[in-house]
Amino acid sequence: MIRAKAGGLEIAFSGRAFTDAYAELRERLDASPDFYRGSSATVVLGEVPSSEDLAQIASTLNEAGIEWDGAYGLDGGVAPLPKREPRRDIVLSDNARSLVADFEGARKDLAGRRQRGERRIAPPTLVAVTARAAPEPEPASAVLYHRGTLRGGQSLANVGHIVVVGDVNPGAELVAGGDIVVFGALRGVAHAGAQGDRSARVYALVLEPTQLRIATTIAAGAERAGAPVPEEAFLAESGDRIAIAPAGQPPHLKSTAEQL
Amino acid sequence: MTARRIVVTSGKGGVGKTTTTANLGAALALRGKRVVLVDADIGLRNLDLVLGVEKRIVFDLVEVVEGRCQLRQALVRDKRFGESLAILPAAQTREKTAVTELQFADVVNNLAAMCDYVLIDSPAGIEHGFRNAIAGAAEAIVVCTPEVSAIRDADRVIGKLQERGLPMRLIVNRVRPEMVRTGEMMSVEDVCDILSAELLGIVPDDPEVIDTTNRGVPLVLDPAQRLGAIYTKIARRLEGEIIPFTQLGTGGFFGRLFEALRAG
Amino acid sequence: METQRVVNEPIESPQIEIHAPAAPVDTQKKAKTRGRAIVVTSGKGGVGKTTTTANLGVALAARGARVVLIDADVGLRNLDLVLGLESRVRFHVLDVLEGRTTLADALVRDKRVPSLYLLAAAQNREKDDVATDAMLALVEQLRGDFDYVLIDSPAGIEMGFKNAIAGADEAIVVCTPEVAAVRDVDRVVGLLGNRINAQLVVNRIRPALVRKGKMLSVQDVNAILRLPLLGVLGDAPDVIVSTNRGEPVALDEASATGAAYRAIAARIAGEDVAAPQASEPEGFLDKLGSFFGGRR
Numbered sequence: 001m002i003r004a005k006a007g008g009l010e011i012a013f014s015g016r017a018f019t020d021a022y023a024e025l026r027e028r029l030d031a032s033p034d035f036y037r038g039s040s041a042t043v044v045l046g047e048v049p050s051s052e053d054l055a056q057i058a059s060t061l062n063e064a065g066i067e068w069d070g071a072y073g074l075d076g077g078v079a080p081l082p083k084r085e086p087r088r089d090i091v092l093s094d095n096a097r098s099l100v101a102d103f104e105g106a107r108k109d110l111a112g113r114r115q116r117g118e119r120r121i122a123p124p125t126l127v128a129v130t131a132r133a134a135p136e137p138e139p140a141s142a143v144l145y146h147r148g149t150l151r152g153g154q155s156l157a158n159v160g161h162i163v164v165v166g167d168v169n170p171g172a173e174l175v176a177g178g179d180i181v182v183f184g185a186l187r188g189v190a191h192a193g194a195q196g197d198r199s200a201r202v203y204a205l206v207l208e209p210t211q212l213r214i215a216t217t218i219a220a221g222a223e224r225a226g227a228p229v230p231e232e233a234f235l236a237e238s239g240d241r242i243a244i245a246p247a248g249q250p251p252h253l254k255s256t257a258e259q260l
Numbered sequence: 261m262t263a264r265r266i267v268v269t270s271g272k273g274g275v276g277k278t279t280t281t282a283n284l285g286a287a288l289a290l291r292g293k294r295v296v297l298v299d300a301d302i303g304l305r306n307l308d309l310v311l312g313v314e315k316r317i318v319f320d321l322v323e324v325v326e327g328r329c330q331l332r333q334a335l336v337r338d339k340r341f342g343e344s345l346a347i348l349p350a351a352q353t354r355e356k357t358a359v360t361e362l363q364f365a366d367v368v369n370n371l372a373a374m375c376d377y378v379l380i381d382s383p384a385g386i387e388h389g390f391r392n393a394i395a396g397a398a399e400a401i402v403v404c405t406p407e408v409s410a411i412r413d414a415d416r417v418i419g420k421l422q423e424r425g426l427p428m429r430l431i432v433n434r435v436r437p438e439m440v441r442t443g444e445m446m447s448v449e450d451v452c453d454i455l456s457a458e459l460l461g462i463v464p465d466d467p468e469v470i471d472t473t474n475r476g477v478p479l480v481l482d483p484a485q486r487l488g489a490i491y492t493k494i495a496r497r498l499e500g501e502i503i504p505f506t507q508l509g510t511g512g513f514f515g516r517l518f519e520a521l522r523a524g
Numbered sequence: 525m526e527t528q529r530v531v532n533e534p535i536e537s538p539q540i541e542i543h544a545p546a547a548p549v550d551t552q553k554k555a556k557t558r559g560r561a562i563v564v565t566s567g568k569g570g571v572g573k574t575t576t577t578a579n580l581g582v583a584l585a586a587r588g589a590r591v592v593l594i595d596a597d598v599g600l601r602n603l604d605l606v607l608g609l610e611s612r613v614r615f616h617v618l619d620v621l622e623g624r625t626t627l628a629d630a631l632v633r634d635k636r637v638p639s640l641y642l643l644a645a646a647q648n649r650e651k652d653d654v655a656t657d658a659m660l661a662l663v664e665q666l667r668g669d670f671d672y673v674l675i676d677s678p679a680g681i682e683m684g685f686k687n688a689i690a691g692a693d694e695a696i697v698v699c700t701p702e703v704a705a706v707r708d709v710d711r712v713v714g715l716l717g718n719r720i721n722a723q724l725v726v727n728r729i730r731p732a733l734v735r736k737g738k739m740l741s742v743q744d745v746n747a748i749l750r751l752p753l754l755g756v757l758g759d760a761p762d763v764i765v766s767t768n769r770g771e772p773v774a775l776d777e778a779s780a781t782g783a784a785y786r787a788i789a790a791r792i793a794g795e796d797v798a799a800p801q802a803s804e805p806e807g808f809l810d811k812l813g814s815f816f817g818g819r820r
Contacts, residue, residue, distance in 0.1 A: 010327070042328070050497045149750065150713030152707050153303060155353045169710050169748055170314075186749070210315050220315035271600055273569005273679030278704070303681050304567055306704040347638060352711075356682055384569035384679035386599050387651055408768045409574065409602040416600060416647070424802070444765045467730060467759075471738040474703045 002028060002036070008069060011043035018053050025057075029064045037065035144176075150188065159195070170210050179203070185228075189213070198235050203247055207231040212242050263296075263372040266379050266498075267397035267426075273384030275405045276433040276463070279473055281381040282310045284401075286478035287488075287495035289344035290500055296335065297347040298368065300393035301383035302358060305350035312476020313338055313347060322351035325363045331370055333424030340481060346375075356388045361395035368396030372512040386420060399412065400428040401460060406435055406446040411454055418455060429460035431494065436465045448505075463487065463495035546636060559590075559667040560733040562674050562792075563692035563720070567708030569679030571700045572727040572757070575767055577676040578606045579774040579782070580696070583789035585640035585657075586774070592641045594663070596688035597678035598654060601645035608770020609634060609642055613820065616646040621658045627665070636775060644735065651684035665693025672792075696754060696792075697721040701729055701740035706748050713749065724751040727760040755788035757781060 001022055003010045013021040029036070043057060061068050144158035145165075152171025156162055161178035172188035174180050177195040179202070186204035191213035193200025196217040206228040209221045214235050219242040229246050236243040265467040268281045278301075285295045297305035302322065319334035335346040348371065351358065371378050382393035394400065400421050404414040414430075419430050432448045439445035448462050466487055472479055480488040493503050540775050564577045577593055585591040595603035604610040615630035620643070627643075634640040643666075646653075666673045670772035677688035683786065689695070695716055699709040717723055742756055760781045766773045773782035774789075790797045 008327070072704070152710040153353050154714050167748075171711060172709050173353060211317070218318060266745065272602075273571075275570055304708045306568075306707065309704050309707065385651075385682065385684065387680065387682040387684060389680065389682060407764060408605055412602065412605065413600045439761060439764070444761070445768075467733060470702050471733075481637060 001025065002041075009039050009066065010044060012044045013057075014044050022053070026060060030062065033064065034256065040067040040069045042069050042222055078195075097244065113134050143178075149184070150174075152188075176200070192233075198239065200234075202233040203230070204232075205230045207233065207244065217242055261451050263294075263375045264399065265368055265372055265397045266377065266399045266401055267300075267382050267392065268392050268401045268403060269382035269393060269417055269421075270380060270384070270403045270410070271364075271386065271415075271417035272404075272410040275403050275410050276386075277403050278306050278310050278381050279469065280401070280403050280431060280433065280463075281379050282307060282473075283479050283487075283491040284498070285345060285377070285379050286311075286338075286341065286480045286495055287491040288377055288498070289341040290480055290492070291495060291499075293344065293377055295345050295379065296371045296375045298371065298378060298380045298396070299347065299350040300364070300380055300389060301352045302354055302356045302389065303352065304383065305352050306336045307347060307381045308336070308349045310473045310476065311347060311478065312340060313349075314476075315452070316350045318348045321364075321367065322353040322354050322358045324348070324367055325359050330449075331367065340478075341467040348392065356383070356392065361392050364392040365395040386417060390420075394424060394426065397426060401431055402428050402455075402457065403431050403433050404449060404451060404455070405433050406451050408439070408446075411446075414455055418457065428457065430455060430457035431461040431463060432459070433463045435462055456490055459505065461490065462498055465489055478499045535809075539590045557668070558613060560672055560694060561594075561667055561692045562672065562694040562696055562697065563664050563677050563687065563689050564674060564696045565681070565688065565712055565713035565716075566705070567685075568696045568700075568705040571698050571705055572763075573679075573698050574602050574606050574676050575763060576698050576725060576727070576785075577601060577674050579772045579785040580789055580792070581672075581674050582607075582637055582642055582772045582774040583777055583786045584672050584792065585634070585675075586639040586786070587789065587793060588639065589674045589793070590639045590641075591674065592643060592666050592668070592670045594673065594675045595645035596659075596675050596684060598645045598651045598684060599647065599650055600678065600736055601647050603676050604642060604644045605770060606630075606767045607634065607642060607772060609644075613642075613644040615663070616644045616706035618646040618649055618653060621654065623736045627720065627787075647815065651678070651682070651687065654683075654687050656687050656690045659687045660690045667691075681712060685712075685715075689716060689720065693720055695720045696725055697722050697749075697751060698725050698727055699745055699749065700727050700736070701742070701745055703740070706740070707768070710748055711752065723754040724749055725755050725757065726753070727757045729756055730759050754791060755784060757784050767770075 001012050001021070003012070019121055033129060037055065041061065058068060073147040075119065083186060142158070142160035144162045146156055146163070147165045150156065150164060150168045150172040152169050155173035156164070156174070159177040160168040162174050162176040162182070162183045164174070165183045165185070166184045167184040168182055168188040168190070170187045172180075174188070175191045175192075175194050177197065177200075178192065179200050181188070182188045182202075182204040184204070185186045185206035186202070186209050188209065189211045190202050190209055192202045193215040194213070196215050202209075202212060202214065207230075208224055208228065212219050212220055212233050214233065215239065217235060230248070231244050232247045233242055233244045235241070268284070269414065270277050281297055282316050285297045286391065288433055289295045297307060297311070298321070299305050300321075313336045316336050318336075319329040321334065323329045324331050325333050331348075334348055336349060338347065338493070346366070349355040368378055368380065378396070380393050380397055383389035393502055402414050402418060402421070404410050418428060430452060432451050435448060440447045448459070452459050464487075468485070469479070472482060472485065479485045480491055482488060497503055564580070566573050567598075570717065574597075581591050581593045585758055587637055593603060595601050597603070598618070601616075604613050609632050612632050615625040617630070619625045619632045620627050631641040631643055634642065656816050663673055663675070671690070675688050675692055678684040697709055697713060713722055719755075724746060726745055734741045742753070746753060758781060760778055760779075762776075763781055766776070773779040774785040776782045787797050791801050
């Protein structure tokens, strides 16, 4: 159940009921409490367990001094934790801050502010959140802002949102715990909600990705016919597919969204 | 039961290694063999593109080596071939030094336990990536075009393969019979003579091949492509059948090359 | 170095010392004659880097510039072959860097174009044998003596590539109209970074295939790469013949490809030349499915 691999330990929870697996884990760790101290581990899950269960694993590993690197599901379950990038305090333009707040409400937001005579938008307080081993998705309040084209082989990762002003070429990768906004052509791989946030979205002026991932759902890029329009991608109601709609449409029109 | 582990290499870039690996793999799969293709070109991966599966890559070779996923999870099956053809993609955002020769050989051995053929697509050159690619192999296919610089590089690579004791056979790619006839291009016989290599296949030049690689359609799947039959023949020869070579062009022309190789 | 002292009025303000080193006359002269170092690269192999390096070198030298070509493909050298100079190579880059010979002895002068020189790569060594610093120093030294230092990069993005770009501040990126080549070139451009200015040459365009939708167009290629376009070259058989014979097409007045290279060289030199277009004869030759362009 606990195997040593190149990058650390691998703890297998797959293939059986959670309670059984957890009991065995506890047994092993109780038998030799300090044996694994100082190592790191990935947990291989079968079904996605509840947050209480995950918290249990987390505290058990913590007690044994094992650092939890990430979790994988053999049945297409939980995605790995993205790399922890250092936070940056970013000064955004007014428009970008509105986008950060709520893409759909951006125009309303700006219009409202203008009406109220607000000259400047107060900069958002970026909460410094320390990455924990706990599985709850963190409030994605920090934004990684990148101006310029991302070329093949380059990648950006952030626990919060990612905004790219420029193109994302095929072979480039974006991994965000929150949303992804590409003010340009998205042709690479974009993974939004990488820590499990199923409400995460991907927006692009030209949405032609090689692959889209939202939380744990993956979809291959589809051929687009006709001239490109700004679009957004999100998890469909059923939860097992990624849907695409022209960006900025009100929610009740989403039923006409194209399903991948 | 372990698979045959064959590296496809050339030295010179752009002579058709990836196209050859993809199409030969497809031809073998169509004949019922279970084939896994490995892209050893970390950082400049193309095998997935040529096979048209680039949109379905989730994990890659480097993640397997680093233990972040299991080997089976990283394999991308080509649905057009049922269970017979899969590819282990390279990583795009990493460098070739992310994997050592030993680790690469390990992965190839693990693959060999689950199929009949492992074909390794080597990167161009003779640096780290090439050394990784041959580390996992027991045999080699050298791809060469009938051009002076390609032959020179193939010669260098063959030397390296011989150092490792890897048996090799030659595929001469992009032959233009009309140019061979006028003496503007070397003949296949010339190339084999100079390289002292056993011939595995002759592939004529076809400008439409680029379109099939752009679209990710292996030639054996497209009945309009006569080259598909040629790769099928190569696959059969690989399996041990004796199939005569179609005579493409006659005559030889290797002028200064011979002196150049003696001097170089 | 002279020191200027500035005293602000009123006296209560702090005194400010400004050190303004006057540039010695020598470095000013060197700054004027320091040549351009351009690396020719692509990521993907076989797209025409070496052929382009050779022909651009010839074309620039034919205009009177002093040009040196460096083959950075240690172990797989080909620049000498393409130029037809392989029989005259006695020493190579590593002989110079390891002190076995002088630069002057290693440089091979092209008798056809007297201001063109070649520094060949070593055939029996490995790319790891060259240190990046040494390469940088070599290129710097050559820039002092030549107007153009063209570096022929190997394929790939490993040590050989890194050494090739070490001394350059400009790059000519060569790409063919294929999806795989565009991906590789894009990666390379990303690796060149902000320090190196890159321009694009699209090689082996076949307009008939582009029209039929069976080949990417220059626009398709540059929609991803977004680089300033330096030139477009067709796919003429005379290039293969010329590389086999060691006679660069840029020397051939009758060759359309040669003319295209000469136009690119003029653009590099700063002339405002209309972008060369690949032309192709149509008619029955087109129906035969072979392309015999290249001869005017």
